[in-house]
Amino acid sequence: MATNSKHPETVVLHAGYRSDPATNAVAVPIYQTTSFQFRDTQHAANLFGLAEMGNIYSRIMNPTNDVLEQRIAALEGGVAALALGSGQAASLFAVQNICHAGDNFVASTDLYGGTWNLFANTMKTMGIECRFVDPADPENFRRATDAKTRCYYAETLPNPKLAVFPIAQVARIGREQGIPLIMDNTAAPVLCRPFDHGAAIVLHSTTKYIGGHGTSIGGILVDGGNFDWEKHKDRFPMLNTPDPSYHGAVWTQATKPMGPVAYIIKARVTLLRDVGAPMSPFNAFMFIQGLETLPLRMRVHCENANAVAKHLSKNAKITKVIHPSLMTGETKKRADEHLSRGYGGLLGFELKGGADAGRKFIDGLKMFYHVANIGDARSLAIHPASTTHSQLSAEEQAQTGVTPGYVRLSIGLEHIEDILADLDQALAAV
Ligand code: PLP
Numbered sequence: 001m002a003t004n005s006k007h008p009e010t011v012v013l014h015a016g017y018r019s020d021p022a023t024n025a026v027a028v029p030i031y032q033t034t035s036f037q038f039r040d041t042q043h044a045a046n047l048f049g050l051a052e053m054g055n056i057y058s059r060i061m062n063p064t065n066d067v068l069e070q071r072i073a074a075l076e077g078g079v080a081a082l083a084l085g086s087g088q089a090a091s092l093f094a095v096q097n098i099c100h101a102g103d104n105f106v107a108s109t110d111l112y113g114g115t116w117n118l119f120a121n122t123m124k125t126m127g128i129e130c131r132f133v134d135p136a137d138p139e140n141f142r143r144a145t146d147a148k149t150r151c152y153y154a155e156t157l158p159n160p161k162l163a164v165f166p167i168a169q170v171a172r173i174g175r176e177q178g179i180p181l182i183m184d185n186t187a188a189p190v191l192c193r194p195f196d197h198g199a200a201i202v203l204h205s206t207t208k209y210i211g212g213h214g215t216s217i218g219g220i221l222v223d224g225g226n227f228d229w230e231k232h233k234d235r236f237p238m239l240n241t242p243d244p245s246y247h248g249a250v251w252t253q254a255t256k257p258m259g260p261v262a263y264i265i266k267a268r269v270t271l272l273r274d275v276g277a278p279m280s281p282f283n284a285f286m287f288i289q290g291l292e293t294l295p296l297r298m299r300v301h302c303e304n305a306n307a308v309a310k311h312l313s314k315n316a317k318i319t320k321v322i323h324p325s326l327m328t329g330e331t332k333k334r335a336d337e338h339l340s341r342g343y344g345g346l347l348g349f350e351l352k353g354g355a356d357a358g359r360k361f362i363d364g365l366k367m368f369y370h371v372a373n374i375g376d377a378r379s380l381a382i383h384p385a386s387t388t389h390s391q392l393s394a395e396e397q398a399q400t401g402v403t404p405g406y407v408r409l410s411i412g413l414e415h416i417e418d419i420l421a422d423l424d425q426a427l428a429a430v
Contacts, residue, residue: 011071012075012294015071016066030284031058032282035056036055050249059276060272060278069081069083072204075189075294076194076222077224080223080265083206083219083279084219084272085279086277087114087184087207087218088114088219089219090203090205091115091118092122093277094151095128098239099150099238103129104129105130105151106144106149106153107153108133108158109134110161119153150179153183154181156194156338160406162347163331164335165183167192167199167338181201182203183201186208187375189204189298190341191340191341195224199224201223205219206218206219207219209375211286212375213286213377223261229262239263243270245270251266298345302341306323306325306342308347309323309326310325311420311423313326317351319350319405324339345410345411350405350407351405352405353430355404359386360429362381362383362407364430367379368381368422377412378414379412383407
C-alpha cells in the first residue's frame, strides 16, 4: 500500500504492514527471536553480502522493528528508518555515522541536557568536536563551519525555551555547503515534518509522544533520502571510500540498487552491528500501539496546552508563560512556518516567588505527576532549578532558559477542566 502520500492518521495505521505473512494476524506480531534460519548457504551468503535483504540476527534487524521503521519513515516522509534502544543511541548514531575522530559538527545550544552532555563530553573523548551555536541567528551555523564539518544538529521544539528551530533557514545554509541537517523531532511528531523544510535526517526519542504511555525507552533514526552524499565526496569519506569493516564496501555505491539509503544502511550494518543498542521487539510492538493514536493524541495535547497557556497567562502569581501559541515576532513566525498542526504539548511558566514558589507549586499538585519525562498521556510537571538543572550554576541555568521560578509542564490528555483545576489549586497554595 502506497501510504507515503496519505494523511498521518492513515499512515500510522497502515504503512509497512497489512497482515502477518505467516499467520495472517492483523495486529503486528512480536517476533521475539534472536535469529532467523537461512534457507541454504546461498541465501546466507546473499544476506551477509547485501545481495538480498532479509533477517539475520535481531541485534541488526527484526520483523516487528521493521514495521515500526517503515511506519515512522512514512510518517516523516523519509525513505527508511532504524529503530534503536533509546533516543540517546539515536542521537549518537546520527552523528557518529558520518563523523569520526578529528571531525567536527555544529549543534544548536538549545538541546535536551542528555544530548548536550553526550556531544560536549562523551563525543569529545572520541575525538569528535561539537561546536555549539545560538540558533537565534541561523548564520551562526555557517560561521562555525569548516572543511571538517560533517553535519548540523538541532531540535525542532527544544524545551525550556520552546523557540522553534529555523529548520528551513539552517537546512538551506547547510545544503549550500554540502552539509546535512539532522533534526531531533521528539517534541513535535506529526506537528512538523523536518524533511519538508530541507532536513536530511530526523530522529526521535520514541520514549516520549510516539510511545505516548510512558512504558518503554526507544529511539529511531530516519533517512530522508534527499541528500546527495556522493556529490560531496570529500566531506563524507565514511560513505564514499572503502569501509574496511565490510570487505571494503563503498556505501554510496553498494546501496545504489536499494535507492537513496546509503546513510541508513551503513548505520544498521556497521554501527548497530558493532555497538549494539537495538530496540527490543517487545518495545517496537509497544511503539506501534502508541503510533496508531499519535495524530489523535497530538491534537488533544495541543488543544489542552493552548488552553492551559491562555489560562495561566491571566494568573497574577505568574510573570511569564512560555508556549509557541503566545509568542510574537520572529519566534512566532518560525513556529507558524514549521508547526503546521499545532504548537505542541510542552509549556513553561515562571513564578514570581522564585525557587521556593516553584517547589511549593510542584508539591501542591495532586493529579499531575512529578517526573523527569515528557510526552506521556498523563500530565507531568517538573521544577528544573531543583532537579534536572540543579548541577548547573545560576548563570548556566539562565543561559539554558531556566530561571529559579521556572516550571515545565507536559500537558496530557485528561479533561481540560481537571487539568486547570489541579493547576489552580496548586497555584493557590504558592
Ligand atoms: N531528545 C529529546 C528531545 C529528549 O527529550 C530526550 C529525553 O528526554 C532524548 C532525546 C533522549 O531520549 P531517551 O530518553 O529515549 O534516551
